[in-house]
Amino acid sequence: MNDDRKEELLTRWMDDALSAEELRELEPVLAENPDLNEERVDYRKLRDELKAAIPAEVEPPYPDFFNAHLERLVREASGDEQVREGAIRGFSRIWLWWMAPAATAVVVGAFLLGMQSAQPPDSPGLADASSSEIYSPFATVETKIIRDAELDATLIVVEGLDDLDDQDLVIGGGSIEGEHGFFVNTGEIY
Amino acid sequence: MRFTSVKTLAAALLLTLSFLATGRADDPGKKIIGTVRTELIFGTKGAVEALGNGSVKLPAEEQERLRKIEKLENFTKFVKLGSVEQPVLAGYKIWATPIKNSEAIMVTFQPQARIVEENKLRLDIEYWQKKKMALRWDRVFEVGKRVYLIGPKWREGNLIITVELVNLRHK
Numbered sequence: 001m002n003d004d005r006k007e008e009l010l011t012r013w014m015d016d017a018l019s020a021e022e023l024r025e026l027e028p029v030l031a032e033n034p035d036l037n038e039e040r041v042d043y044r045k046l047r048d049e050l051k052a053a054i055p056a057e058v059e060p061p062y063p064d065f066f067n068a069h070l071e072r073l074v075r076e077a078s079g080d081e082q083v084r085e086g087a088i089r090g091f092s093r094i095w096l097w098w099m100a101p102a103a104t105a106v107v108v109g110a111f112l113l114g115m116q117s118a119q120p121p122d123s124p125g126l127a128d129a130s131s132s133e134i135y136s137p138f139a140t141v142e143t144k145i146i147r148d149a150e151l152d153a154t155l156i157v158v159e160g161l162d163d164l165d166d167q168d169l170v171i172g173g174g175s176i177e178g179e180h181g182f183f184v185n186t187g188e189i190y
Numbered sequence: 191m192r193f194t195s196v197k198t199l200a201a202a203l204l205l206t207l208s209f210l211a212t213g214r215a216d217d218p219g220k221k222i223i224g225t226v227r228t229e230l231i232f233g234t235k236g237a238v239e240a241l242g243n244g245s246v247k248l249p250a251e252e253q254e255r256l257r258k259i260e261k262l263e264n265f266t267k268f269v270k271l272g273s274v275e276q277p278v279l280a281g282y283k284i285w286a287t288p289i290k291n292s293e294a295i296m297v298t299f300q301p302q303a304r305i306v307e308e309n310k311l312r313l314d315i316e317y318w319q320k321k322k323m324a325l326r327w328d329r330v331f332e333v334g335k336r337v338y339l340i341g342p343k344w345r346e347g348n349l350i351i352t353v354e355l356v357n358l359r360h361k
Contacts, residue, residue, distance in 0.1 A: 133327060133328065134325055134326070134327040135325070135326045135327065136324060136325050136326070137323065137324075138324060141324065141325065143325065146259075148255075148259070148338075150255055150258065151255045151256075151336075151338070152335060153335060153336040153337065153338055154329075154335070154336075154337045154338070155259060155337075155338045155340060156325075156327075156337065156338070156339045156340065157259075157260075157261055157340045158324075158325065158339060158340060158341055158342075161319060161324060161341060161342040162319065162320070162342060163342055163343040163344065164294060164295075164319070164320075164342050164343070164344040164349065166345060168292070168294040168320065168344070169271065169289055169292055169294055169295070169344065184282060184283045184285065185219055185281060185282050
């Protein structure tokens with residue numbers, strides 16, 4: 001049996017997803033590696049604990065933000081990937097499958113922490129909520145945040161937005177000051 | 191008999207209206223928690239006279255500071271095209287149109303959290319350009335400190351959207 005097939009069968013064996021025929025195919029491997037049974041027990045224990053600790057489904061309050069955060073975490077993690085590659089090679093590849101629930105737990109944990117930071121007013125954790133995460137649905141848009149001490153302001157420099165046409169901004173009636181615009185009830189009170 | 195029915199109907203209508211009015215007055219989402227100002231600035235090296243009286247020159251000091259920003263360093267003039275000041279409501283998303291009746295540039299605000307003792311308010315903000323949401327971010331705003339969004343090109347210059355938390359109500 002080649003390694004890929006062995007890995008596939010082992011992974012599904014961990015989840016009790018093997019047919020009787022596949023189980024027979026795997027039996028020689030299990031006989032050669034009795035430790036695998038013990039590892040399976042550990043894996044199931046971890047899986048059950050995670051299932052108990054993490055809600056089955058949580059609707060993110062701001063899905064776009066959540067995705068943007070997630071993408072950033074993935075980008076940051078991939079930056080370290082090459083450094084870790086040598087170390088990972090020594091591990092059994094099966095462990096990578098085992099680590100998936102743990103990685104999910106970390107991501108969900110980060111998400112829950114993020115939700116906590118959006119809790120009602122005047123809560124002590126808010127003082128740390130000063131960072132910004134900018135999201136754009138357009139792949140061409142890039143942003144850079146600059147803290148300008150002289151202006152005593154924050155600059156968000158945006159590249160890649162479509163230019164506006166002459167007629168897009170109809171001006172000439174004098175600078176408009178005062179209250180205009182409108183309000184939409186969100187059904188949520190922060 | 192008929193008169194009694196009309197009276198009953200009128201009383202029911204009155205009760206319904208007063209109930210609705212009470213409901214509105216009690217809408218906690220309408221609580222004003224601060225004021226936010228959105229401005230649209232135009233930086234250009236061309237003539238601003240063509241804008242007619244639809245523009246107001248920025249103070250020289252602010253123009254000088256803006257010129258120090260890398261993306262704006264070639265512009266010689268900065269003018270304000272429009273400004274809008276709106277209350278921030280606890281349970282409402284605010285749509286700001288710095289150029290009145292123009293939906294080409296819009297900014298939305300939605301309050302998320304308040305740090306009263308530090309005069310700060312966290313807002314979720316969206317920048318909409320030509321009816322499409324182009325950017326979304328969240329930020330803690332401090333009263334009196336501006337955020338400049340160096341945005342799209344227009345004519346021979348660049349548009350800059352500024353957002354400022356003008357005040358924050360403590361209770």
